[in-house]
Amino acid sequence: MADNILDRYEGVFTDEQKVDADRKIKVGIIGCGWIAEAHLKSYLKCPDVEIVAGADLIPGKAEKFFKDNGIENVRCYLNHKEIIDNEELDAVSVCTYNATHAECTIYALEHGVNVLLEKPMCVTLEEAVEIRKAEKKSGKVLSIGFQPRFDENMKMVKRIVQSGELGEIYYIQTGGGRRRGIPTPYGTSFIEKDTAGIGAMGDIGCYSLDMVLNAIGYPKPLTVTGYTSDFFGKNPKYMPKKEYADVFGVDDFAAGFIRLEGGIILDFRISWAMHLDTPGDTIILGKDAGLRIPSTDCWNGSIGGPLKIYHDVAGERVETVLPMAKNKGDNFDKKIRSFVDAVKYNLPAPVPSHEIIYNQAIIDGIVKSAKLGREIEIEIPEI
Numbered sequence: 001m002a003d004n005i006l007d008r009y010e011g012v013f014t015d016e017q018k019v020d021a022d023r024k025i026k027v028g029i030i031g032c033g034w035i036a037e038a039h040l041k042s043y044l045k046c047p048d049v050e051i052v053a054g055a056d057l058i059p060g061k062a063e064k065f066f067k068d069n070g071i072e073n074v075r076c077y078l079n080h081k082e083i084i085d086n087e088e089l090d091a092v093s094v095c096t097y098n099a100t101h102a103e104c105t106i107y108a109l110e111h112g113v114n115v116l117l118e119k120p121m122c123v124t125l126e127e128a129v130e131i132r133k134a135e136k137k138s139g140k141v142l143s144i145g146f147q148p149r150f151d152e153n154m155k156m157v158k159r160i161v162q163s164g165e166l167g168e169i170y171y172i173q174t175g176g177g178r179r180r181g182i183p184t185p186y187g188t189s190f191i192e193k194d195t196a197g198i199g200a201m202g203d204i205g206c207y208s209l210d211m212v213l214n215a216i217g218y219p220k221p222l223t224v225t226g227y228t229s230d231f232f233g234k235n236p237k238y239m240p241k242k243e244y245a246d247v248f249g250v251d252d253f254a255a256g257f258i259r260l261e262g263g264i265i266l267d268f269r270i271s272w273a274m275h276l277d278t279p280g281d282t283i284i285l286g287k288d289a290g291l292r293i294p295s296t297d298c299w300n301g302s303i304g305g306p307l308k309i310y311h312d313v314a315g316e317r318v319e320t321v322l323p324m325a326k327n328k329g330d331n332f333d334k335k336i337r338s339f340v341d342a343v344k345y346n347l348p349a350p351v352p353s354h355e356i357i358y359n360q361a362i363i364d365g366i367v368k369s370a371k372l373g374r375e376i377e378i379e380i381p382e383i
């Protein structure tokens with residue numbers, strides 16, 4: 001069902017879909033940092049959205065954010081509670097750092113407000129469970145901000161798997177990352193434990209996980225053996241400022257070996273920094289064919305090169321190369337438009353939390369297993 005919804009957003013939505021601008025929804029933005037600007041710009045392309053309010057913990061930041069973006073008459077607040085309590089909002093974008101995703105989302109849902117929540121869903125599995133409970137109780141839309149889902153090449157990955165061309169899938173290797181790329185352009189909110197909670201895994205790892213798990217229909221993760229390290233983040237020689245190394249409190253590299261329902265093995269590794277260019281391509285092995293997805297950053301919504309299928313034809317081993325698909329329109333715009341439509345027309349969430357909770361469970365499992373130094377079972381309570 002969610003897939004059908006994504007397929008509505010293949011083109012530039014404003015050209016191809018008639019937007020009922022007479023029926024506007026009132027939207028607020030919680031957290032006015034870096035990614036909030038992308039949300040704002042995409043909302044401004046929706047003639048049926050009124051941005052009425054914003055909130056940020058840092059005094060004056062929300063006001064400056066709207067002023068810098070040329071938006072007037074927006075009421076500003078100091079936290080998620082104030083904005084929800086004082087406004088009659090249809091929806092909010094939760095654009096805060098990871099550590100406050102859960103409290104902002106739960107508060108909004110409890111007050112009957114639909115939520116577009118930035119990725120990663122949150123920090124821990126326990127938080128994800130509480131978010132799911134609040135969502136279920138509220139009956140409101142909760143969509144998680146994975147814009148690569150709208151990318152035509154990502155959709156092709158899923159189509160190939162779902163077509164049955166690869167046969168039964170038994171092994172997947174995914175992940176990626178950077179030789180040097182610990183994100184500190186706007187300070188330390190990505191690297192401190194109190195704000196980010198998780199590092200490379202939450203920033204970029206969740207995208208690689210989503211790419212393959214979405215392709216195979218998000219089977220439940222059963223066990224995980226995880227590893228995390230912070231050799232670069234904690235070393236001042238690799239950080240732009242010595243103080244950044246002092247406050248670094250998350251993973252800059254992580255790996256996991258995960259058993260999924262259906263007997264599928266998922267081998268995952270992600271890096272913000274390492275002595276290597278890439279930890280490799282994504283591969284999906286099936287009993288009839290294998291798929292190679294050239295190493296990709298994922299977050300910007302595309303793959304690193306043409307997809308290649310390895311299969312046998314009449315007893316010969318052949319490779320089929322799929323030309324890269326071109327996107328029409330911007331994936332971030334589609335993420336926002338699909339959420340607005342879900343709110344207005346009571347459609348299912350474009351990127352549903354009942355899938356992304358498994359993504360979060362894997363990340364959480366890696367953290368817990370790494371701490372314990374052994375494999376753990378993933379237990380997700382009934383919601």
Ligand SMILES: NC(=O)c1ccc[n+]([C@@H]2O[C@H](COP(=O)([O-])OP(=O)(O)OC[C@H]3O[C@@H](n4cnc5c(N)ncnc54)[C@H](O)[C@@H]3O)[C@@H](O)[C@H]2O)c1
Binds near residue numbers: 030078080100119202
């Ligand atoms: N989808 C994407 O492409 C993409 C890209 C970058 C970041 N992100 C995600 O977006 C989130 C935010 O990233 P960012 O780079 O904008 O971070 P940021 O640190 O620049 O901004 C976060 C802001 O949230 C505010 N905040 C925190 N808790 C709050 C609360 N309870 N009420 C009001 N304001 C609060 C902070 O004061 C800060 O200004 C992260 O979870 C990140 O993973 C997604």
